[in-house]
Amino acid sequence: MLLSLCMPTNGITEWVLPALDSVYDSGVDCSLFEVIVTDNGDNAEFKKLMHDYASKHSNLIYKETDAYMFDNQLEALKLASGDYLKFMNHRAIWLPERLQYMIDFLEEYKDDEAVIYFSNGVLGWGPNYNEYDNFNDFVANLGVYGTWTTGVGIWKSQYEKVRENLTYGTISPHAEILYAERKAKKYVINDKYWMKEVSDDATKKGKYDLYKAFSLDELIFTINLYRDGDITAETLKKVKDSFRSFIIRCYQSYNLEKCPCSYDLDGFDKYVGIFFDKDEIKREAALNLEKISD
Numbered sequence: 001m002l003l004s005l006c007m008p009t010n011g012i013t014e015w016v017l018p019a020l021d022s023v024y025d026s027g028v029d030c031s032l033f034e035v036i037v038t039d040n041g042d043n044a045e046f047k048k049l050m051h052d053y054a055s056k057h058s059n060l061i062y063k064e065t066d067a068y069m070f071d072n073q074l075e076a077l078k079l080a081s082g083d084y085l086k087f088m089n090h091r092a093i094w095l096p097e098r099l100q101y102m103i104d105f106l107e108e109y110k111d112d113e114a115v116i117y118f119s120n121g122v123l124g125w126g127p128n129y130n131e132y133d134n135f136n137d138f139v140a141n142l143g144v145y146g147t148w149t150t151g152v153g154i155w156k157s158q159y160e161k162v163r164e165n166l167t168y169g170t171i172s173p174h175a176e177i178l179y180a181e182r183k184a185k186k187y188v189i190n191d192k193y194w195m196k197e198v199s200d201d202a203t204k205k206g207k208y209d210l211y212k213a214f215s216l217d218e219l220i221f222t223i224n225l226y227r228d229g230d231i232t233a234e235t236l237k238k239v240k241d242s243f244r245s246f247i248i249r250c251y252q253s254y255n256l257e258k259c260p261c262s263y264d265l266d267g268f269d270k271y272v273g274i275f276f277d278k279d280e281i282k283r284e285a286a287l288n289l290e291k292i293s294d
Helices: 013-024 044-055 069-079 098-109 135-147 156-165 173-178 210-227 233-256 268-275 278-293
Strands: 003-009 033-039 060-064 084-087 092-094 115-118 129-132 153-155 187-190 195-197
Touching: 003 013, 003 069, 003 098, 013 033, 013 044, 013 092, 033 044, 033 069, 044 060, 060 069, 069 084, 069 173, 084 156, 098 115, 115 135, 115 153, 129 135, 135 173, 135 187, 135 210, 135 233, 153 156, 173 210, 210 233, 210 268, 233 268, 233 278, 268 278
Parallel strands: 003 033, 003 084, 033 060, 115 187
Antiparallel strands: 084 153, 092 195, 129 187
16 A cells, blocks of 8 residues: 555544545545544544544544644554555645545655655645755755645655654654655655645634744754754754744734634744744734735
8 A cells, every 4th residue: 555644633523524525535546545534632423423434434544542732643653554654634625636646646756765745835836846865955945834744744664764763742743754864865845736725714723832833842843953964054044034934924814813713822922032033023914914904
């Protein structure tokens, strides 16, 4: 089996079931892939529906777990048996023919075991993909998107080699997995648009401290890549600037525009100022909002 689609979820029925339907309605030979759903939520109705759904698909594994927050990702990886372990967003609907495209794409890089990231169009490259022969360039071109779980995957053989040495943080095991292989022969970023989200509702996404996560925890991970000698100072600056832009967008959306979300926003004053000028962040977010209003 080539592909394991690993879907950690906290049990949102209106997201997960359409996402799964898009997989099984794709027409792809079920012998080529499996689906792993690990559920750390408390939705009893969802659990019943999932047990029923799994009973109808021999290549679907459903497991209830009490894993804390993002550690749920690791539960899915433990159960996966495909050659390539790919995270799947629990609110992601596959577009027509994209699942078969991904399988064919992975076949091309199977022998090299290239480190691959599927960025789903966020980089604006269209259907293109770029190859890199070093880890530094890979990190530089991903920027903040290296923290995005849905783009992450790893060859099972690579995961088995590194899993015992990874020191996971509760916020970002996916980043450690993505950047575990730092001496690979080839790195690839594929920006083809392969999925759309069921909903843009941010009220059920998670309850973690948004600003602690992206202005401190995730950024420290990148700083450590620099300290380890795996990326250059130039790349660190480029990635930091990418984080800064993301934080500005978050402040504009959730603090100024008051867009509903489930995130804890209380950490802005406490954490953003550690690596960034928080007053500049506020000013630029307000300026962006002003431009939109005009």
